[in-house]
Amino acid sequence: MPKSNYCLIDPDGGALKVKVTANNGIRSGSIFILWELQNGKWEKKEKFNVITGDDGVDEFILLEKPSDIENDSLAWSINACSMINRVERGEFNITVIQDEEKRWTKESSRLVPKCSDGKQLKFGNHVIFKHLINENFSTSDLWKDTE
Amino acid sequence: MLTGYSQDSDQAGDNQEAYSFKLDYNVPESPAFAVLDANPTTIMRASTPQEIITQLASNFLSGNEVSPGLAFDFNPYFTFGGRLKSVKEYRNSYGKRFLANLQLSFATINSMDFPDDLLFSGGIRATLFDSKDLIFDEQLGQDIDNALLPNDTDEPGPMNSDDQGTVVDNPALKEAYINAKTRYMEKAGGSLALGYAIAGRARDNSFKTDSIVTYRHQAWLVGQYDLGKSGMSINGMVMYRYDQTPQTTDNNGLISGIALRKYGRKLILSAEIYHDSMKKSIDFGGYAEAYLIPSITLFVSLKKETNAITGNEDVILKPGIKWNFSQAKK
Numbered sequence: 001m002p003k004s005n006y007c008l009i010d011p012d013g014g015a016l017k018v019k020v021t022a023n024n025g026i027r028s029g030s031i032f033i034l035w036e037l038q039n040g041k042w043e044k045k046e047k048f049n050v051i052t053g054d055d056g057v058d059e060f061i062l063l064e065k066p067s068d069i070e071n072d073s074l075a076w077s078i079n080a081c082s083m084i085n086r087v088e089r090g091e092f093n094i095t096v097i098q099d100e101e102k103r104w105t106k107e108s109s110r111l112v113p114k115c116s117d118g119k120q121l122k123f124g125n126h127v128i129f130k131h132l133i134n135e136n137f138s139t140s141d142l143w144k145d146t147e
Numbered sequence: 148m149l150t151g152y153s154q155d156s157d158q159a160g161d162n163q164e165a166y167s168f169k170l171d172y173n174v175p176e177s178p179a180f181a182v183l184d185a186n187p188t189t190i191m192r193a194s195t196p197q198e199i200i201t202q203l204a205s206n207f208l209s210g211n212e213v214s215p216g217l218a219f220d221f222n223p224y225f226t227f228g229g230r231l232k233s234v235k236e237y238r239n240s241y242g243k244r245f246l247a248n249l250q251l252s253f254a255t256i257n258s259m260d261f262p263d264d265l266l267f268s269g270g271i272r273a274t275l276f277d278s279k280d281l282i283f284d285e286q287l288g289q290d291i292d293n294a295l296l297p298n299d300t301d302e303p304g305p306m307n308s309d310d311q312g313t314v315v316d317n318p319a320l321k322e323a324y325i326n327a328k329t330r331y332m333e334k335a336g337g338s339l340a341l342g343y344a345i346a347g348r349a350r351d352n353s354f355k356t357d358s359i360v361t362y363r364h365q366a367w368l369v370g371q372y373d374l375g376k377s378g379m380s381i382n383g384m385v386m387y388r389y390d391q392t393p394q395t396t397d398n399n400g401l402i403s404g405i406a407l408r409k410y411g412r413k414l415i416l417s418a419e420i421y422h423d424s425m426k427k428s429i430d431f432g433g434y435a436e437a438y439l440i441p442s443i444t445l446f447v448s449l450k451k452e453t454n455a456i457t458g459n460e461d462v463i464l465k466p467g468i469k470w471n472f473s474q475a476k477k
Binding site: 023024025027028029030031033035037042047049051052053054055056057073075076077079080081083084086087088091108110113115116117118119120121122123124125126 | 285305
């Protein structure tokens with residue numbers, strides 16, 4: 001599973017599902033935005049509000065086709081706090097899933113303030129989508145394509 | 148437990164209201180202090196533990212004999228790596244909830260009863276049931292979720308890279324807890340808790356093996372019922388105590404009684420009556436607890452105490468403080 005900011009996806013595969021989890025009774029609310037670079041300028045294409053809530057999990061499906069998503073950036077900003085006062089730390093996971101296969105996962109263990117203190121942890125990052133090169137594509141086929 | 152994280156500075160006046168939205172006013176007593184008779188009350192509370200608490204025992208305000216002591220209470224399950232999948236699991240799994248609400252406690256105290264020795268103790272407390280457990284407040288969960296949802300102005304840019312994160316104030320969270328506190332105080336409900344503690348003496352303040360003796364064991368069951376809008380609460384407790392002091396060799400018996408508490412937003416008043424089968428006496432006590440300073444709870448108790456050496460009984464006015472370690476990190 002890649003740990004870089006690049007997510008390799010199958011351009012011919014199914015829609016991309018993004019799953020967000022927070023354990024230990026930590027609550028989180030976040031915004032995910034899909035950005036596309038058009039003529040040297042980033043344009044907002046899709047926006048999702050994600051609340052992990054009582055279940056500690058939430059997910060959404062990107063509307064953009066995987067074939068059109070290369071070099072797009074999925075960026076997020078997450079606010080989180082601990083509802084259970086004895087809990088100070090929790091694990092966060094952001095996973096990109098395509099056709100039931102995990103394409104990319106971001107895991108982090110974080111110290112989280114207590115909701116009852118009136119404070120929240122704010123953090124965020126982004127991931128860039130790249131198309132997988134078909135492993136069965138032979139070199140001779142590649143040369144044919146260039147001719 | 149002293150974990151640090153980066154955070155924004157508090158806004159002016161923030162600390163003034165910090166204690167007003169914390170639900171720390173119904174914090175159960177330290178089991179380790181209970182076995183040392185360092186708690187200001189005899190009849191304990193049964194509610195779910197709220198915080199990691201460090202308590203200081205002292206009657207310094209009265210100018211009487213000083214008995215400084217320190218108790219540290221924490222949850223062993225989370226401290227030693229226990230995990231919870233979600234709030235839903237806490238609500239649905241009795242076993243996980245039981246573990247999440249365990250309270251392990253250690254304390255030391257310098258007692259006038261044993262002036263040359265250091266008294267120490269350890270205890271554990273389990274919440275068997277709490278119908279007012281805050282984690283079950285679904286409205287609070289929804290209010291927190293709404294408060295956590297970022298504003299449009301917080302939309303992340305395409306190259307957003309704030310992986311480290313920062314801790315920031317969120318006034319909407321405070322508002323959610325102020326409302327939750329009102330609901331909590333107005334809700335009727337009960338709780339039940341079980342505890343065990345052991346006390347020992349380090350003779351001449353030495354922790355060599357042959358200098359350490361245990362002198363007391365006790366186990367107790369305590370129930371609490373909050374009447375709701377009146378802010379009144381009834382507590383009942385049955386405790387078995389095995390005692391081995393210079394005055395009471397192999398003494399054992401039951402301490403049982405009830406307490407009536409009146410919960411205000413910044414002041415708790417309590418009166419208790421209990422029977423001690425070892426002393427064959429019925430005793431009374433009074434207690435007041437005030438939340439006037441953030442992180443610190445001031446209390447004063449009035450109760451009859453017996454000197455373990457002389458056997459004399461005196462009614463003692465004992466002021467003291469509780470320090471909420473978690474809040475102190477702010």
